[in-house]
Amino acid sequence: MSADVVFGYLPTWQTSKADGVDFTKYTHITIAFAVPDEQGQITMDNRDSVMKEWVPKLSESHAKVLVSLGGWTGSKHLSPVLKDQKKRNRMIDQMVQWMQDFGFDGWDVDFEYPGRQGNSCHPFDAREDTPNFLAFLKELRLRLDSEFGTGGNKLITIATRFQPFDGPEGPMSDVSEFAKYVDYFNPMLYDFNGVWSDTTGPNAPLDYAKGKALQFSFKSSIQSWIDAGIPAAKINAGLPFYGRTVTANADMTRSHDMYQPLTKTIPRGDGDDKEEADGSCGGPKVFSGIWKYSNLRSEGVLDTPDSAAGPWTRQLDNTTNTPWLFNRETKDFVSYDDVVSIGAKAEYAVAKGLAGVMVWPITNDFDSELVNVIVAAFA
Known part of the structure; x- marks a missing residue:
């Protein structure tokens, strides 16, 4: 089975650099980020101008267009909001309203990270975050199906860390229930090593070197999600178009x-x-x-x-x-990724039967050199 999803992120602060991007190379593009506040109200920098310009432009390329909720800095209030049914409902109401107002195809939820510390000041609940996140996704799925019809008309995707969601004892061995409500899982398979590490090392290794740096990789992370019950055909493996x-x-x-x-x-x-x-x-x-x-x-x-x-x-x-x-x-x-490393990862995605790959962000390519390698591997 051939992979066919090329899922790309377009950050709102990078739209001025997007004119050279060949959007036709991507099957899905998500505009990042919409940010919830402590009451579950969501905002986006220059929302109306961004959405009115970019949703039609991206749709013309025949890509499915989504909007991303959260992100590294934008997940600050997700843990407490998802604990509160009233706030959760308010956020879902707005997500539906945005779709009705701007006509895009779904939501990508980037909760960094349920059940563990993400950014240093963000609250989290090791016991309740993951079940609350599951309940929210179920409610969102039911609401989208009710408002827009069933049969995959509107998408829910999620960006995830390289290991499955956390419970009180760490990464969970079974997260299969999430697959009932989520169309694609986009594990962020980069930022494995950096200034926080003891030594220099790979930002996004295909394999890890035993005994050196963090003992996780592109391959091991994909396998951990499959082992935890997520079908390979719902996984888009994350690729960085940048180096650290x-x-x-x-x-x-x-x-x-x-x-x-x-x-x-x-x-x-x-x-x-x-x-x-x-x-x-x-x-x-x-x-x-x-x-x-x-x-x-x-x-x-x-x-x-x-x-x-x-x-x-x-x-x-x-x-x-x-x-x-x-x-x-x-x-x-x-440590960065280029045509050699991106090509190897895209080929692995095909061999593993994944849905495809995810790119952060699409504006970092150079004359389509990187995305062309992906498209060639999926042909």
């Missing part, structure tokens, strides 16, 4: 070893990276360390898809199937 930067404490051109001690200060990433405070929890202004693939290609780091320009060097870690860059002058290390 950290500063190593060694010259990695000598060791050629992807795993080295690192500095706990995030260096600047690409030319778009700015020092900013967390939009939800505050704190000091810091860089993200993000390198968009498009900027790796356009800012003189990668002169071709698989070669770097000095002072950068490029290497490919065969164990994790991860390309990585090292700057000999700054000792900055960038």
Whole structure:
């Protein structure tokens, strides 16, 4: 069975960079993010202008158009809202109203993360978050079917972490009940390693290296969701169109070893990276360390898809199937995804019988280099 879903995220703050995106390469595109407040009221930056421009434009490409609720900073109030039936109903009422007002095809719910700490100031309930989330999705499914008809007319998708939802004892062994109400599960299979880690390592490994860095990967994460009862045909495996930067404490051109001690200060990433405070929890202004693939290609780091320009060097870690860059002058290390690693993951999605893949975000591609590899693997 061939995978066929190419599910992409379009952030509202990146719409100015979306004109070069070939939307016809995507089967589903979700506009991110709508954010709930403590009462379950949902808002979106420049909602009316964004929705009136982009829902028709994306629909013209024949993609299914969704809106994403929550996100890393936008999940702050989801745990308490989902505990309160009145607030939950209010949020569902608005979700239905948005669909009626703007004519899109469904909702993508990005609750980060039910049952465990997500962003540092976000409340969570290890015992109740996951059952409350399930109850909410069931209620949303019933309401959408009642308002718009059954038979898959309106979609519910969810972005998830790399492991199944948490209960009081950690990741649950059976989350199959969610599959009754959710059309697609989009595990975010990136941000495995970064400045929070003990060493440099892969942002989004296909496989993990035993005994080195976090012992999870693209392959192991997909299997954990299948083992927990989610059908492969409902999973879109997450792909990052970006890399993360950290500063190593060694010259990695000598060791050629992807795993080295690192500095706990995030260096600047690409030319778009700015020092900013967390939009939800505050704190000091810091860089993200993000390198968009498009900027790796356009800012003189990668002169071709698989070669770097000095002072950068490029290497490919065969164990994790991860390309990585090292700057000999700054000792900055960038783990990212390119045509090689994206192609390998897309091919694995096909072999595993997944629905397809998910891309964060679609605006980071360069002349469709990455999405073209996905489409070729699915052909």
